[in-house]
Amino acid sequence: MRIGLDVGGTKTDAVAVDAAGDVIARVRRSTGWGADAVVQTVVDAVDAVRGEAGIAQEDVASVGIGIPGQVDATGRVVHAVNLGVDEVDLAAAVTPLLGVPVRVENDVKAAALGAYALHAAATGSMAYLNLGTGIAAGIVVAGAVWRGDRGTAGEIGHLGVDPAGPLCRCGQHGCIEAFAGGGAVAQRWGRPGLHPVADVYDAADIGDPLAMELRAGVAHGVAAAVRVLVLTADVDRVVLGGGLTNLGDRLTGDVAAELAASAEASAFMRSLRLDERVQLLPAGSPAAAVGAALVGVARDPQEVLARG
Amino acid sequence: MRIGLDVGGTKTDAVAVDAAGDVIARVRRSTGWGADAVVQTVVDAVDAVRGEAGIAQEDVASVGIGIPGQVDATGRVVHAVNLGVDEVDLAAAVTPLLGVPVRVENDVKAAALGAYALHAAATGSMAYLNLGTGIAAGIVVAGAVWRGDRGTAGEIGHLGVDPAGPLCRCGQHGCIEAFAGGGAVAQRWGRPGLHPVADVYDAADIGDPLAMELRAGVAHGVAAAVRVLVLTADVDRVVLGGGLTNLGDRLTGDVAAELAASAEASAFMRSLRLDERVQLLPAGSPAAAVGAALVGVARDPQEVLARG
Structure with a gap:
């Protein structure tokens, strides 16, 4: 089971996605303001969607987070101005609290992945x-x-x-x-x-x-x-x-x-x-959160090409 | 040995490229006007560069042709207005005359391949x-x-x-x-x-x-x-x-x-x-003709991705 979060300026959308790619649970939470509150929002949303789906922590393969701003390869987020975040090492902050592998991606890139999976595959x-x-x-x-x-x-x-x-x-x-x-x-x-x-x-x-x-x-x-x-x-x-x-x-x-x-x-x-x-994109589509769940699971085209 | 041609509106540039990618011979010819004359220009330019390089026909692995206009996957060229060509099945026309595999590509795409190989790899x-x-x-x-x-x-x-x-x-x-x-x-x-x-x-x-x-x-x-x-x-x-x-x-x-x-x-x-x-692009660079020689040799990114 993979969990995906779309952390938006006002709301955070969280989904649990099974191995077939189907959404088996979805919850929404208000997003906190500032780095500490965003970290707490992520932890709360993961707990909530895990509870909603009825899955144990050890059954969660990964948590993917789509978030506005620039995101580097290590999961550091910079200039997420709509969240009151100047800089936060989000992956490092939430990984010990969640106890599962965490991947962070820019929200538009994550949503693109989800839109493709759900609506344009x-x-x-x-x-x-x-x-x-x-x-x-x-x-x-x-x-x-x-x-x-x-x-x-x-x-x-x-x-x-x-x-x-x-x-x-x-x-x-x-x-x-x-x-x-x-x-x-x-x-x-x-x-x-x-x-x-x-x-x-x-x-x-x-x-x-x-x-x-x-x-x-x-x-x-x-x-x-x-x-x-x-x-x-x-x-x-x-x-x-x-x-x-x-x-x-x-x-x-x-x-x-x-x-x-x-x-x-x-x-x-x-x-x-x-x-x-x-x-x-259909109204209410969970594409952004689903895409976040897929981050790191889908292949990177450039890596595939470089490998040949 | 591969031969590459850049068929331009006034001149055709032809190169012979060895397995290491080095240009071992280069000739230029005037380009004829109209489909028949373009076919003849291709045949003459291949003969000329083969002679210049001193290589036998059986040592030519392929001929690649970069040409203006729309080029489809079968080597058919449409709307090459600068050459007086409305439509010509170029690969089909020159293959029996050359006796080697022929690949045809739009001139800009071929030049891109050559510019990358020579100047930006x-x-x-x-x-x-x-x-x-x-x-x-x-x-x-x-x-x-x-x-x-x-x-x-x-x-x-x-x-x-x-x-x-x-x-x-x-x-x-x-x-x-x-x-x-x-x-x-x-x-x-x-x-x-x-x-x-x-x-x-x-x-x-x-x-x-x-x-x-x-x-x-x-x-x-x-x-x-x-x-x-x-x-x-x-x-x-x-x-x-x-x-x-x-x-x-x-x-x-x-x-x-x-x-x-x-x-x-x-x-x-x-x-x-x-x-x-x-x-x-350096003045006089043979990039366009070299790129034509590489057409079909280099991998297609989309095919690599589809194969995974």
Whole structure:
């Protein structure tokens, strides 16, 4: 039995996955703020999902943790700003408390692995495009996450798509994330509200000019990200996930219209059939936690290649 | 002994490569126009390089041909417009004439393989960015060309980087190729001359406003292509090749300045050290023909992954 956790900014999703890859238990917990509280959240969530599944500690083969921020090969987490974590050696902190092997992975890469396993395993390769506060993608090839040479494969949020576009928090103008990142949209909207991006879409529906501009920018940015992933890595499928996908058809409809416009303009773009290659992660999918459970179990494409 | 040919729009470069990968002979021939003449050019070039190397037909293990246009798995070539070829089953046409196994590959993918073998084999992964009439890249991982799911990996020339940019021949606005493709630059320059892109650079040097705009666009497009390749596939190295690289330092200096500007603006971009990851294919490098000789010899990453 493997346990996987997706540690999010507000909630932590935990699953127990059996040898066949089926989810046999799932629990959710609030995520604590700061390094110590995150460590406690992990330990509590593992206990809770183990209890829910009715499995003993010795029957847990491994615990995988998907977490925002940069994660190095030893399980050290840096710059997980949404969790109040500047730096924590998460694997080292939780391993003695859990008594099982622990693997830590960036949350988008883990979610990519899970999205592939649950929703796209029939395809040759897939990109998971995470539309959250920021924008990043995880590329999965032959069932494993493509890391690239320096671990930055899929960091497409800071590619520029319009020199006259809005200033990005990274310092450049017109990045994909400056158009389509939830944080950037909320900041440019500038009005209070629990769900600022949904507010933007609602306001756009009734003709608010700023909201309409921001909403068009989201579609522009997401469509650009899809094109980058397909034209560069030629993934068979792009799965959209993350908070913005709660917008459902309003998001996908806008993105489909953007992709249709480029297919209309260009025979080359039309030949790529981008519209057929984009799908939404199903609402409530445990992909991120399932993917975390698979971290280290799936093969690393680069290692396979290096071995030959 | 393997023979490799790079069939270009004006010249065909042919090499004989020994088992150690060393080039033991090299000849160049003019390329004929149209399918029949291209077939004859291939046969003549193979004979010539075989003669130059002093090797008998039975000592030739294979002939690899890099050629512009779309190439399918059987060696059929479609839309090689620069050669006057609409469609030719090149492998089938030349195999009986040569009496050895023949492999055909798109010229950019073949050149990528050769650039990796000759100039970047110490790196984990590499992209070869071809700056010719059009713009496309070949991505090499663990010594083999990354093809992607549908054979379009690396076709980044038609990614949009500026909605207000020039109309591309593909029908979209602001594609990388519309800024930096030699064909697009020549068309926008619109003045006669054998080497229109070099003319643009010369005119920009003496302050011609259109030339300055076009030259800035080339740097903008090439820098955008480098960013796409590194942020998406995270290749260790981007090797620039193709006709535009005859511009030498004038091209690389402009591109370095563009990359420096984004590194100046953004700590994230700075952390990627893009300036250190770009290199120019040495002038006169036989990379394209050497790569053609290696086609089918090097492993296919996707096949390795599928086998596990």
